[in-house]
Amino acid sequence: MPVSIVLFEDNDRLRESLAYLLNSDPDYTVTGDYNNCNLAVDIIAELAPDVVLMDIDMPGKTGISGVTMVKQTRPETAVIMYTVFEDDERLFQCLCAGANGYLLKKTPPARLFDAIQEVLNGGAPMSPNIARKVLNSFQQKTDNLYNLTDRETDVLQLLVKGNSIKVIADALNMAFDTVRSHLKKIYLKLHVNCGKEAIAKALNEKLI
Amino acid sequence: MPVSIVLFEDNDRLRESLAYLLNSDPDYTVTGDYNNCNLAVDIIAELAPDVVLMDIDMPGKTGISGVTMVKQTRPETAVIMYTVFEDDERLFQCLCAGANGYLLKKTPPARLFDAIQEVLNGGAPMSPNIARKVLNSFQQKTDNLYNLTDRETDVLQLLVKGNSIKVIADALNMAFDTVRSHLKKIYLKLHVNCGKEAIAKALNEKLI
DNA sequence: TAGGCTATCACTCATTTGAGTGATTATTAT
DNA sequence: ATAATAATCACTCAAATGAGTGATAGCCTA
Numbered sequence: 001m002p003v004s005i006v007l008f009e010d011n012d013r014l015r016e017s018l019a020y021l022l023n024s025d026p027d028y029t030v031t032g033d034y035n036n037c038n039l040a041v042d043i044i045a046e047l048a049p050d051v052v053l054m055d056i057d058m059p060g061k062t063g064i065s066g067v068t069m070v071k072q073t074r075p076e077t078a079v080i081m082y083t084v085f086e087d088d089e090r091l092f093q094c095l096c097a098g099a100n101g102y103l104l105k106k107t108p109p110a111r112l113f114d115a116i117q118e119v120l121n122g123g124a125p126m127s128p129n130i131a132r133k134v135l136n137s138f139q140q141k142t143d144n145l146y147n148l149t150d151r152e153t154d155v156l157q158l159l160v161k162g163n164s165i166k167v168i169a170d171a172l173n174m175a176f177d178t179v180r181s182h183l184k185k186i187y188l189k190l191h192v193n194c195g196k197e198a199i200a201k202a203l204n205e206k207l208i
Numbered sequence: 209m210p211v212s213i214v215l216f217e218d219n220d221r222l223r224e225s226l227a228y229l230l231n232s233d234p235d236y237t238v239t240g241d242y243n244n245c246n247l248a249v250d251i252i253a254e255l256a257p258d259v260v261l262m263d264i265d266m267p268g269k270t271g272i273s274g275v276t277m278v279k280q281t282r283p284e285t286a287v288i289m290y291t292v293f294e295d296d297e298r299l300f301q302c303l304c305a306g307a308n309g310y311l312l313k314k315t316p317p318a319r320l321f322d323a324i325q326e327v328l329n330g331g332a333p334m335s336p337n338i339a340r341k342v343l344n345s346f347q348q349k350t351d352n353l354y355n356l357t358d359r360e361t362d363v364l365q366l367l368v369k370g371n372s373i374k375v376i377a378d379a380l381n382m383a384f385d386t387v388r389s390h391l392k393k394i395y396l397k398l399h400v401n402c403g404k405e406a407i408a409k410a411l412n413e414k415l416i
Numbered sequence: 417t418a419g420g421c422t423a424t425c426a427c428t429c430a431t432t433t434g435a436g437t438g439a440t441t442a443t444t445a446t
Numbered sequence: 447a448t449a450a451t452a453a454t455c456a457c458t459c460a461a462a463t464g465a466g467t468g469a470t471a472g473c474c475t476a
Binding site: 147150151152174175176177178181182185194 | 421422423424425426427432
Binding site: 095096098099100101118121122123124125126128129131132134135138139140149159160161162163164181192193194195196197198199200201204 | 209300303304306307308309326329330331332333334335336337339340343344346347348367368370371372400401402403404405406407408409411412
């Protein structure tokens with residue numbers, strides 16, 4: 001049985017040529033193609049495709065919510081984004097929504113067959129730039145963006161683990177009021193007003 | 209000028225056959241091969257290779273600290289992990305250390321040339337399983353692991369942004385004491401003792 | 417050597433928070 | 447119909463925290 005594919009792509013010419021290309025190989029069959037993903041839930045439930053190729057910028061719902069809908073309806077359907085966008089914002093939104101691959105439209109069309117095979121074999125096809133961005137996102141290290149001193153960093157690290165001032169003081173062998181003194185400077189430097197905000201900022205921006 | 213490559217791999221037979229394979233193509237040259245990465249800093253500083261192939265399990269320092277050393281010494285050298293390990297633990301440690309690619313040893317050797325080209329072109333070659341794991345890591349949403357109710361989730365979301373009880377109460381149109389009531393249940397369910405710990409746990413485990 | 421930065425500690429005061437206890441209402445499940 | 451759960455609100459009390467102010471000592475630099 002050929003691999004069944006559904007396309008969501010608002011550029012009619014592109015969508016039709018993609019369908020033509022994929023259908024030209026008997027191992028693949030496009031069972032549906034749409035210029036928006038507003039009804040993605042019903043479509044996916046009905047067609048139950050193996051693979052979805054999803055554009056991002058479409059009238060109505062974006063491809064990002066498209067991924068969410070597909071995955072909620074049928075998690076086993078593999079979704080490959082197919083878009084011109086390579087900004088971090090949209091990229092990571094798609095990944096968080098559950099995309100299984102991310103190809104830029106400059107990808108040579110022949111590579112689509114490889115990508116579909118790859119995703120069916122449990123892989124995650126990505127354009128080179130995209131893969132690099134994804135890997136880079138793991139390299140934390142904000143080069144001490146807020147100019148915290150060594151001691152302030154010590155205090156912040158313990159604070160972020162949820163320790164109270166008293167415990168931090170014990171752990172670092174300093175007086176209770178010294179910790180509070182450091183905390184005040186930390187809050188100033190991070191532009192926050194309390195420990196809770198500092199923890200949130202430190203974790204979100206990987207300052208620790 | 210051929211692409212210069214350094215190998216760190218403690219299996220002598222494998223290392224030698226890799227070197228032989230890569231040297232067989234005049235576009236590539238292995239300028240050094242080592243059975244451990246203890247002296248990686250000096251080696252990289254001296255040889256300044258374009259690409260490093262790095263094993264993980266080696267006598268002395270692991271390939272994980274190997275990546276760190278290479279990247280600290282010469283960030284522009286691309287490091288491709290080449291290992292049998294595909295556990296999340298080591299994988300993400302390597303990525304955080306700055307690895308630019310991650311290939312499993314079951315990769316067909318011919319694919320090494322592609323991978324090296326890919327990494328030189330700003331890509332991030334990964335074995336399919338690895339790429340999938342990496343993408344999956346973005347799908348947060350621990351399916352309500354701690355059985356928080358809808359309202360508790362509302363409160364936690366606001367808490368995590370650093371809001372005070374008073375602000376949360378206003379935002380959710382509930383009484384101050386209602387928020388405190390929800391917070392107590394949240395702390396119970398998360399097994400924490402205070403808001404700071406709750407924030408840390410929520411962010412670390414992506415509960416929100 | 418004078419000024420700046422860091423690390424240290426102290427004291428006050430008002431606010432915030434955690435913990436304990438208890439209660440009402442509505443919805444859901446058995 | 448009864449029990450369980452969720453959501454709501456109230457009150458107390460002690461502890462933790464933030465903000466303000468100030469001080470001392472060591473180190474580095476201009």
